[in-house]
Amino acid sequence: MSKPFVAIVGRPNVGKSTLLNGLAQRRVSIVEDIPGVTRDRIYCNVRWLDKEFTMIDTGGIEFRNKADQIVDGIREQAELAMEEADVILFVVDARAGITKDDMTIANMLRRTGKPVVVAVNKVDSENLEMEVYEFYSLGLGDPIGISAVNHLGFGDLLDKITEGFPDNTAEEGEDIIRTAIIGRPNVGKSTLVNSLLGYQRSLVADEMGTTRDAVDSIWHYKGKDFILVDTAGMRRKGKINEPLEKYSVIRSIKAIDNCDVAVLILDAKAGVTEQDKKIAGYVHEAGKGLIFMVNKWDLIEKDNHTMNEFNKQIRDELVFAQYTPILYGSALTKQRINRLGEMIFFVAEQQSMRISTSVLNDLLEDAKMINPPPAHAGRVAKIYYMTQVGIKPPTFVLFTNDATLIHFSYVRFIENRLRESFGFEGTPIRIIVRSKKDGEEL
Numbered sequence: 001m002s003k004p005f006v007a008i009v010g011r012p013n014v015g016k017s018t019l020l021n022g023l024a025q026r027r028v029s030i031v032e033d034i035p036g037v038t039r040d041r042i043y044c045n046v047r048w049l050d051k052e053f054t055m056i057d058t059g060g061i062e063f064r065n066k067a068d069q070i071v072d073g074i075r076e077q078a079e080l081a082m083e084e085a086d087v088i089l090f091v092v093d094a095r096a097g098i099t100k101d102d103m104t105i106a107n108m109l110r111r112t113g114k115p116v117v118v119a120v121n122k123v124d125s126e127n128l129e130m131e132v133y134e135f136y137s138l139g140l141g142d143p144i145g146i147s148a149v150n151h152l153g154f155g156d157l158l159d160k161i162t163e164g165f166p167d168n169t170a171e172e173g174e175d176i177i178r179t180a181i182i183g184r185p186n187v188g189k190s191t192l193v194n195s196l197l198g199y200q201r202s203l204v205a206d207e208m209g210t211t212r213d214a215v216d217s218i219w220h221y222k223g224k225d226f227i228l229v230d231t232a233g234m235r236r237k238g239k240i241n242e243p244l245e246k247y248s249v250i251r252s253i254k255a256i257d258n259c260d261v262a263v264l265i266l267d268a269k270a271g272v273t274e275q276d277k278k279i280a281g282y283v284h285e286a287g288k289g290l291i292f293m294v295n296k297w298d299l300i301e302k303d304n305h306t307m308n309e310f311n312k313q314i315r316d317e318l319v320f321a322q323y324t325p326i327l328y329g330s331a332l333t334k335q336r337i338n339r340l341g342e343m344i345f346f347v348a349e350q351q352s353m354r355i356s357t358s359v360l361n362d363l364l365e366d367a368k369m370i371n372p373p374p375a376h377a378g379r380v381a382k383i384y385y386m387t388q389v390g391i392k393p394p395t396f397v398l399f400t401n402d403a404t405l406i407h408f409s410y411v412r413f414i415e416n417r418l419r420e421s422f423g424f425e426g427t428p429i430r431i432i433v434r435s436k437k438d439g440e441e442l
């Protein structure tokens with residue numbers, strides 16, 4: 001089951017980023033008082049009770065000053081939201097009241113036939129509550145008053161958004177490895193997919209004039225089946241208004257959420273770019289397997305050092321993903337692409353590995369000897385034991401007398417010990433530190 005996808009739309013400055021940040025309960029994007037300000041992070045994963053979904057800010061829907069024409073690039077984002085979202089969250093501003101642009105957006109949204117939830121933001125005080133009723137006239141059902149700044153009304157909003165979502169049931173043990181081929185426009189994703197499959201995937205054109213692949217493809221390789229997760233729309237050839245960079249990011253995020261292992265294609269000529277970092281960062285946070293493929297290797301003039309230099313660049317730029325295997329090759333000439341199947345399979349095994357508690361505790365004893373747990377303000381940290389509680393990604397719990405004493409650097413040390421002993425190549429690892437009170441049973 002793929003995680004439900006919620007797209008936030010609305011005019012500039014209504015408070016979309018503030019809401020996203022509030023719901024993520026951590027700062028994920030830059031909030032500034034300038035309309036249309038570019039934001040760094042546009043997505044977050046939200047957990048509400050036993051439900052989980054991905055929320056994306058598609059940016060402000062802006063209109064040209066003259067007439068009611070929508071700026072092309074922005075309209076594409078709105079279309080994208082409509083195409084991809086399971087629920088559309090339409091944010092409006094109680095202080096501004098209903099504007100003409102709100103009405104236009106409401107009409108667009110109504111035509112999608114998708115569930116739309118209207119959040120009336122900036123209801124910071126009781127005397128603004130009456131303003132919410134005005135928004136019934138958008139014709140999109142019950143508007144919900146919220147204050148993104150003060151975190152008011154979030155419960156009602158989340159109830160409404162997640163109404164039809166399935167409970168978050170972790171699935172394990174699926175045999176077929178779901179693989180997403182991701183990367184910036186033009187790095188060679190389609191070429192790679194076609195080379196792997198050995199034939200051209202057929203395309204269908206939908207009504208909006210975008211070209212998209214219809215379904216996930218099954219790739220048979222050495223007696224194994226892989227699903228190549230649909231990265232539809234990653235190719236949009238010949239469009240006059242190449243959509244914003246965001247467009248490919250949004251598609252990537254969807255594909256990543258639905259995969260076990262992501263193959264991030266880097267362009268050998270371009271090196272590691274900012275967008276590559278963002279996409280890799282998302283894979284890491286999502287806890288998915290990750291492989292880097294440096295593509296278009298055929299275009300590079302090489303000597304004995306070239307590969308090492310490239311390795312170094314990747315390790316320096318993508319410090320959080322030291323665990324990631326790197327493949328150099330060419331989707332076009334098919335150089336080394338047959339290695340990819342083995343690598344994906346290997347990473348999938350690594351992310352499903354289970355280590356017994358007794359083995360983990362031997363490792364922990366060794367680790368404590370080499371590097372005793374820290375003391376802070378006269379309190380000594382005691383680590384009682386460690387156990388693995390999950391796979392995909394491998395997740396461990398470290399039980400201590402006081403979790404606040406175990407700092408990030410110590411957790412990193414334990415992670416490194418786990419990797420030295422067991423590999424866990426190509427997969428992020430999660431370590432949760434828990435306090436056990438005195439007298440509590442271990």
Ligand SMILES: Nc1nc2c(ncn2[C@@H]2O[C@H](COP(=O)(O)OP(=O)(O)OP(=O)(O)O)[C@@H](O)[C@H]2O)c(=O)[nH]1
Pocket residue numbers: 010011012013014015016017018019031032033034035036037038059060121122123124146147148149150
């Ligand atoms: N009073 C009040 N102000 C808010 C609230 N939420 C957001 N704001 C303010 O509204 C302004 C715009 O907020 P943003 O979150 O950047 O708005 P946005 O819709 O993401 O804007 P764009 O980046 O232009 O798309 C900021 O100054 C926020 O502090 C709220 O609940 N109450």
Ligand SMILES: Nc1nc2c(ncn2[C@@H]2O[C@H](COP(=O)(O)OP(=O)(O)OP(=O)(O)O)[C@@H](O)[C@H]2O)c(=O)[nH]1
Pocket residue numbers: 183184185186187188189190191192234235236295296297298299329330331332333
């Ligand atoms: N020389 C060389 N060219 C390549 C290689 N892989 C892809 N290309 C070329 O790069 C261009 C873009 O390739 P695509 O496969 O369409 O890239 P994409 O990532 O699917 O692009 P979007 O659909 O725009 O996201 C095409 O002209 C390919 O022929 C490679 O390994 N070597």
